[in-house]
Amino acid sequence: MKTKIREILKTTGKLPGDVAALADDADLYNAGLTSFGTVELMMALEEAFDVEFPDTMMNRRNFASIAAIANAIQAIQSENV
Amino acid sequence: MTSLARLADAGFVTEAPTPAARAEAERAMIAKARRIAKIAAEHAADVDARSRFPQEAFDALKQERLLGIMVPAVQGGEEASLSTIAEICTALAQACASTGMIYAMHQIKASSLVVHCGDDPWHAGFMTRIAREQLLLASATTEGGGVGGDLRSSICGVIRDGDDFTLEKEGCLISYGAQADAILITSRRTPEAPPSDQVMSVLTKDQYRLERSHVWNTMGMRGTCSDNFSFAGRAPARQIIPTPFAEIAAQSMLPHAHLLWASVWYGIAAEAVARAEGFVRGEARKKPGSTPPGALRLAELLVRLQQFKGLIIAGLDRYERVRGDADELSSMGFVVAMNSIKVAASESVGEIVSQAFLICGIQGYRNDSPASLARLMRDALSAPIMINNDRILGNTSNLLAVYKHDPSLSR
Incomplete structure (x- = not known):
């Protein structure tokens, strides 16, 4: 899942640096993720993983790193089964 | 022990x-x-x-x-x-x-x-x-050179010089800048950093010089003395706030600014309604036994004022409930709620003062009557452009490709 998230980050979110160089727990906001970039990223993630982020999960922490995004998606997927 | x-x-x-x-x-x-x-x-x-x-x-x-x-x-x-x-x-x-x-x-x-x-x-x-x-603390978050009122963007940057830093900012509007004891000022983290990678620094008035470039001469809110200045300061680097400004803007400035501005605007609206009430009471005493024509409009105005009050109380309550919860404070739902309060409050104040004119008539229009609404109207007109409502609605609209509102009454 993290590989797929990393792939998505390469094309959406407008990160200025090299996505491959980011650790799983690296802070994406420090890496240049803006609030507008977050929206683009959320759209791409919803599409790629066939999930919908509920209002309660749309906060800074759930999109702060590749690992945080993976956790958030897993949480939604486990609720859906 | x-x-x-x-x-x-x-x-x-x-x-x-x-x-x-x-x-x-x-x-x-x-x-x-x-x-x-x-x-x-x-x-x-x-x-x-x-x-x-x-x-x-x-x-x-x-x-x-x-x-x-x-x-x-x-x-x-x-x-x-x-x-x-x-x-x-x-x-x-x-x-x-x-x-x-x-x-x-x-x-x-x-x-x-x-x-x-x-x-x-x-x-x-x-x-x-x-x-x-x-x-008394003032704020220097705007800047000349095309940045204008976009507080999440800076041109100038902090320049480190040993244990100190220097900062020069051109053309920033600083309300009561000349009277403040200290200024909280935004800039890029370094001169080379991207415009949105900002820090906020605290400088006391012995640590900066202000050169006035434009005097505040406006329709209303005239006492805020929001002159434009060029700012030049030098202070120890430890006076730079360690938290990135992005976080300060989102988590504390957003709710505090929108809720406190709304409270100020509510005060203007409440005063307009008080003046309309005074006018209607005066009319009622002139012709005992009949209800003055403006009373119906006043009843309507009290409905609008109650709505306005409910808006602010609900916003304050929501903030007080989640103030320690960083996840909730950074959530899209919270941002949309605070933005919506600003837009609604800034529209309400102008509408309420306008409606009060219909009640007070020429006495409201006069500058020299106890029911005068002139200054209140001029002050109220600043609200929709104090961070332009179109900018705020634009910010909310950027979220709507993914945002879903929470339909509950209590959150």
């Missing part, structure tokens, strides 16, 4: 006040503000006519020690709730909107320190000074 109890015994730590004592203390602060509002009312016409700083009201606010009330008890402040501070903004704005708005802007700056800097030695010490010396 525990170490804390020993300290308490020696008088270094006072026991936390009971909820009843706290409520009593907050009521006392509001009572003081209402007394100061009378002073502000006396000078409001002159402040407006001469576009001058409401010095008398601020001398009284310092004297009565209402400038440091947001500061936590551990730094020597009163740790007042946001609801109390909002009530003070409303009380002052009823008398003089500029006084209320300056007080609100000062407290919004205080919130950046109170929310983000409790663990930082220099800033904690500075908060102690705010409480002890009743310092």
